Amino acid sequence: MVKAQLIDATKGLTPEQLQELGSALRDGALVVFPTETVYGIGADGMSSRAVQRIFQAKGRPQDNPVILHIAHPAMVPLVAKELPPVGDALIKKFWPGPLTLVLAKNDAVPAEVSAGLGTVALRMPDHPVALAIIQAAGVPLAAPSANTSGKPSPTDAFHAAQDLSEEVEYIVDGGPCRVGVESTVVDLTVYPPVILRHGAVTAEMLEEYGVVTPSAKELKALQHRSPGMRHRHYAPQGESWLFCLPEASLPGAIAQTAKDYLQQGKRVALLVTSDTKALLPEFTEVVLVFELGSRQDPRTIAANIFRCLRQCDQLSAEIILIEGITEAGLGKAISDRLRRACQGRVIDKE
Ligand code: TXA
Ligand code: MG
Numbered sequence: 332m333v334k335a336q337l338i339d340a341t342k343g344l345t346p347e348q349l350q351e352l353g354s355a356l357r358d359g360a361l362v363v364f365p366t367e368t369v370y371g372i373g374a375d376g377m378s379s380r381a382v383q384r385i386f387q388a389k390g391r392p393q394d395n396p397v398i399l400h401i402a403h404p405a406m407v408p409l410v411a412k413e414l415p416p417v418g419d420a421l422i423k424k425f426w427p428g429p430l431t432l433v434l435a436k437n438d439a440v441p442a443e444v445s446a447g448l449g450t451v452a453l454r455m456p457d458h459p460v461a462l463a464i465i466q467a468a469g470v471p472l473a474a475p476s477a478n479t480s481g482k483p484s485p486t487d488a489f490h491a492a493q494d495l496s497e498e499v500e501y502i503v504d505g506g507p508c509r510v511g512v513e514s515t516v517v518d519l520t521v522y523p524p525v526i527l528r529h530g531a532v533t534a535e536m537l538e539e540y541g542v543v544t545p546s547a548k549e550l551k552a553l554q555h556r557s558p559g560m561r562h563r564h565y566a567p568q569g570e571s572w573l574f575c576l577p578e579a580s581l582p583g584a585i586a587q588t589a590k591d592y593l594q595q596g597k598r599v600a601l602l603v604t605s606d607t608k609a610l611l612p613e614f615t616e617v618v619l620v621f622e623l624g625s626r627q628d629p630r631t632i633a634a635n636i637f638r639c640l641r642q643c644d645q646l647s648a649e650i651i652l653i654e655g656i657t658e659a660g661l662g663k664a665i666s667d668r669l670r671r672a673c674q675g676r677v678i679d680k681e
Contacts, residue, residue: 335363335496337488340460341506353467355500356381361388363477363491364464365505366456368429368513368530369484369637370491371400371474372499373464376410379441382473386443388498390480396446397473398431398514399453402465410451410471412437417540418519424540427457429514430532444473450520460505476513483565483637483672486511490641511634512664517542518553525553529664531633544663565672567640569600569648573673575655580681582610585652588678589618592650600648602639604632607654619646623654629661636665640672655679 338348352362359381362373372388374381376399386393399410404422407414411434414422418432436444436451445451453471456462465472476484477491485491488504496502515530517537524542526534527550534544545553576584585601592599593616600619603611604626611620621639624631643651653673656665670677 333497333500335492335499335502337492338501338503340365340503344460344463344503349463349467352464352501352503353469356464356468356472357470359384360501361385361495361499362464363488363495363499363502364461364474365488365503365508366400366458366461366474367508368456368510369486369508370477370488371456371461371472372477372491372495373400373472373474375468376400376444376471376473377439377441379443382441382443385473385475388495389475389478391475392480393443394446395475396448396450396452397444397475398516399440399444399451399471400461400465400474401453401455401471402462404455406471407434407453408437410437410440411435411453415519417524417542421517421537421540421542422455425532425536426455427462428455428532429457429510429530430454431514431516431528433516433518433520433527435520450518452516454514458505460503464503481563481566483567483640484513485641486634486637490638493641507634507638509634510630511637512661512668515664521553525549527553529667531661531664533660534663535660563671563674565637565640565668566674567643567648567651567672569598569643569651571640571643571651571653571673571676573653573655573669573677575677575679576681578606581654582607584678584681585654586612588652589614593618597649598647600643600646600651602636602643602651602653604654604656619643619648626657629656629665632656633661633665636668 516528
C-alpha cells in the first residue's frame, strides 16, 4: 500500500516537479494526471510491469486494453505499425483532443496494453499538464480513467483520490476536467472506420472522414475489438433509472416515481436538466436534486454527469432517477454513459 503524494498543478508544474514525475514514471510509478476529458492513472506504457500495476490498482479486468497517451503525433510510429491516410487527416484536425485512434500495433507495445489484441489505442490529450508529464517521462503513458473499475470516471483530483490514493505514488491536481466524458474511440483497422465509443468528437464531426457509427447489432459483433464496452461501467451504488420520455410528460413521470419511492421510505436523488427542474413540484420529503445543466447546453451536462453520479454515492442515494438526453452530437456520448450507469433500467414508455 502506498500513500499518494498530492501535487497542485492548477497553475502548472515546475521543472523540478516534472523531472521528479518523469523519473518516477520511468521507474515504474503510477501517476494520476488530468486530461481534458477525465483524469487518467498513468504508467510507463512500454513496461509490462508498470502497466500490470494499473490493472491491479483499478481492479480492471485483464481483457480490457488501455489507451497510450502521447505528447506529439511524431510519437505514433513508436507504437503503431502504420497510420492510414484517414488517420493522418483525423490527427491534423482533432489532435490534441478527445479522439483516440485504434491502429495496428508494433512489437514494442506490451501485451498488457493491448490485452492480447493486435491493435493499440492512441491519443494526444489537449491538456498542458498531461502533455508536460508525458514529455517529462519521454515514453507513451498507458492511462485508463483513474477510477476503481466499474465506478464513474473522475473529473477532478478528489474523485481520483477517493478511489486510488492508496494505490498510486502521485496524484497531480489540475482542477476540474473541461470535457467530462472520455474520448471518442475510432477503430481505423477496419473498413470503413467505426466509432467504438462516443465522445466529444462527435459522429457528426467524423462523418466527413468516412467514419461510421455501428448499429447496436454491429457494435455487439465488434465487441471483441473493444472489450471494455462489455464490462460494467459508471454504476452508482443506488438503483438508477433513465427516463427517456417526451419533454411534455417527463417532469410528471419523474415526480410521480420519486413520490412512490419516497413513500417506501427510500432516499431518492434526481439528476435532471435545469429545464425539467423548473417544472418539478416542491417535495415535502427529502429529495436530492442535481442539476445537470440546460438542455440547450450539452457541454455543461457532459462536464457534470460523473460528478453528480459520485455525489449520489456520497449522499447514499438509494434510488436515482435520471433524465435522458437527446441522442445527437455530444448527447450520444452523454446518453451512452447514462445508459450504462442505469444498466438497462430505462423507462421509455408512458
Ligand atoms: O478520455 C479518455 O480516453 C480517458 C483519458 C484518461 O484519456 N481514458 C479512458 O481510458 O477513458 P479507459 O481505459 O477508461 O477506456 C479506454 C477504452 C476502453 O473502452 C477500451 O476497451 C478501449 O478504449 N480500447 C483501448 N485499447 C483498445 C484497442 N486496442 N482496441 C479497441 N479498443 C480499445
Ligand atoms: Mg474507464
